[in-house]
Amino acid sequence: MTAGSTAPVDYASLKKKFQPFLSRRVENRSLKCFWNASELSDDVIELAGGMPNERFFPVESIDLKISKVPFNDNPKWHNSFTTAHLDLNSPIELPIARSLQYAETKGLPPLLHFVKDMVCRINRPVFSDETESNWDVILSGGSNDSMFKVFETICDESTTVMIEEFTFTPAMSNVEATGAKVIPIKMDLTFDRERQGIDVEDLTRLLDNWSTGPYKHLNKPKVLYTIATGQNPTGMSVPRWKREKIYQLAQKHDFLIVEDDPYGYMYFPSYNPQNPLENPYDSSDLTIERYLNDFLMKSFLTLDTDARVIRLETFSKIFAPGLRLSFIVANKFLLQKILDLADITTRAPSGTSQAIVYSTIKAMAESEMSSSVSFRDAMFESWIKWIMQIASKYNHRKNVTLKALYETESYQAGHFTVMEPSAGMFIIIKLDWGIFDRPDNLPQQMDILDEFLVKNGVKLVLGYKMAVCQEYSEQNSDFLRLTIAYAKDDDQLIEASRRIGNGIKEFFDTVRS
């Protein structure tokens, strides 16, 4: 916290400051408990909670085979694989007698502690007090579930939410389901990493002149929702200097920042045309410290002097989406309101998913444990090592794809440019109309292009479909989004790139004819 700031450090001041941000519906929400949370001595027989004894569960044990290397074909079992065993009594801190039982809505303590520790080490909120007690983390059932809970807590019919003009559109569904209104904010679509992402000047103008601007019929925005790193669909990341400006705007105009960050761990060093497959992740110089400090974009939390940032992370991209497991970081007051909603809706995320994630990370740590570090450090380091390997694979896939796209006849004929991504799992390809006027009916033209692409055997997402407002973004929506995440291997990415080139070429040949 900066000296002399009036940042809210305790619950009472957080409450005072953030109460006005709550949605109208929050007041109807409270769990009607019929039980007491009181502590009972061990010799009291518990006949209150309707929990089945764990010996009613048909699963006696779960054994996991864990790969310490993604795309692992190493036959040397002891080296690149490990195992985890879970049964009714073990591991002692999270046996399945616990993970298969009813459990705390906020998440099972061992995993929750791991996650909070991770946030502390990588993106500790500036407003945090010394004991980390004025902010917290709760687990949730995937980022979509997190978004829902956050927006339900802070949005209602009176709320205006700003979202990057292109986005993961289901986020809009979540906002609009509360009755709130979404407005698009301008992006700089460029691969210049110092300029890309949210257009800060435009945003400043919009907010400073709200009462005479295009949305003057709406309330001033209370929330900015941003995928600030490896943005979906653009693959762009808001540079640090812009984050600082945006944070200042948030302070000046008093809005919350909901930072959705599913892709941030997959940072991409710049593509090197002289050595396209160069991959700094494979260098022995790349330590965990360097990855954390030089590669990762720091969260808005690290600028958050006054507790207005809500951060969403997920295990979907770095572990597996089917877990439906994510987490939310926020100041203690707002997070309690989000938890109140969870208490009366979903309750806890799947205990089996939590147990699998915790046991996997623990097993990774145990298999690499050296006596010189604490187990807590070992858990963190093992997990970051895993994440770095994921990031490395994605970076390689990005390189392979860019190289193959640049080698297509269509690219070399100037039909498209590629917005080299700075993080994540997406690449956008922007059409270059060249001597042709950009058509008026862009969506229809893009639909025609899509047909050419499918005929050539490749399926991408059309940019205009990810616009918050198609009219607003009409001029910029002539792009295609492709993901490097799902392909089987390099060859498939190369073949797909070839097909994309052919499809675009045939489209322009038709436009020309």
Add this chain to the structure above:
Amino acid sequence: MTAGSTAPVDYASLKKKFQPFLSRRVENRSLKCFWNASELSDDVIELAGGMPNERFFPVESIDLKISKVPFNDNPKWHNSFTTAHLDLNSPIELPIARSLQYAETKGLPPLLHFVKDMVCRINRPVFSDETESNWDVILSGGSNDSMFKVFETICDESTTVMIEEFTFTPAMSNVEATGAKVIPIKMDLTFDRERQGIDVEDLTRLLDNWSTGPYKHLNKPKVLYTIATGQNPTGMSVPRWKREKIYQLAQKHDFLIVEDDPYGYMYFPSYNPQNPLENPYDSSDLTIERYLNDFLMKSFLTLDTDARVIRLETFSKIFAPGLRLSFIVANKFLLQKILDLADITTRAPSGTSQAIVYSTIKAMAESEMSSSVSFRDAMFESWIKWIMQIASKYNHRKNVTLKALYETESYQAGHFTVMEPSAGMFIIIKLDWGIFDRPDNLPQQMDILDEFLVKNGVKLVLGYKMAVCQEYSEQNSDFLRLTIAYAKDDDQLIEASRRIGNGIKEFFDTVRS
């Protein structure tokens, strides 16, 4: 369907009939897709969906040790245990490449088909068309999540919901979070199985005289929420003749019936004072057919000629609560609206939980498979056999507890009666004030009783805390709820019963003094 009925059998007629039941907020809900659901030929390379290739997942395989007998201490592995192996490619119909991936919001097809088949065999809706296409099942994240989704879909500030006067109070939290109002409906608190549960005469009077009744300031109820079998907290079940009357009232006054049935599989044959530990589940006469036909209370679905019943089931009590896995049965129109909400909130329940449940049931079936039945039949039969064993254990626990309670000095002194439950996991103990006037300040008296109980080393739930409206139920709320689910073994239940007896006795000794 009865001849000449005007039951809505197709989607259009369902829509016409049930559109007016939707909450105001439903219209704001729609998933903004940026992808097409179009079918692509196999040779098209998928670069659209942001799904990680399954080889990015750190878990390569999962092995389950499955007990076919609850509280299994059988050392003969081959007999009472079995195993299931899941890896990226197997089982072929639900490998972890599928269950750990993004998946359909409504649930993974193999488990979903199993569940629909189960509903078809046990509680097929009367309104169903020949192809079972006008109703369906979706999976959900536990019954609390199901409730939330159902109430969010059918309730808003204008809605009145009827709930049994004593209930699982978090259900009220869900209703009230939508802005809707809850009113209590009278119950017959008796262990006479032909009379227990919802007081139908009182309900008839209330509804027939709404405009002059105590709730005339509220809209007529649009929903009845009922735990009709093995009710929480009372352990009572609404008998068939009452279900018929209630259904007729639902038709006459046009309300929906939300039937929450987490406990129904644990049916209790009547306690036999001559032979307290008699357990018909242990009889060799007890076939699956007899259990299904003579033991289980049939769902309101089996009376549902006009598609107004929404049924909630869960895997929490018959598998494990930590899975967070449940399902919702309803007509196709209402279920689609519930699914629309799931699409923009939680999305699918945990894929790992789904995979574990499916693989467990499959493994149970494989280990008992005879060539004379189809695999579908084997899955169903194995699962019902498991459920019957769970029910048997609960029935035994109920017998042990009743016997021990009846043997206490306090019972024999007439301090309390026991409302022998007809299903579920709860028993209620009702105080008998005898020569004393029932006190005016019941809640305070019950709190004092609670202190005596805890002092004696046993924790129960106080009945008044589970009242929808304490004033309304004041006269009936002098009971304690105990669960037979969590205790370690018979001895603990016997010891707990003894302590309950002592606690009540000390309480009355104090009242007397």
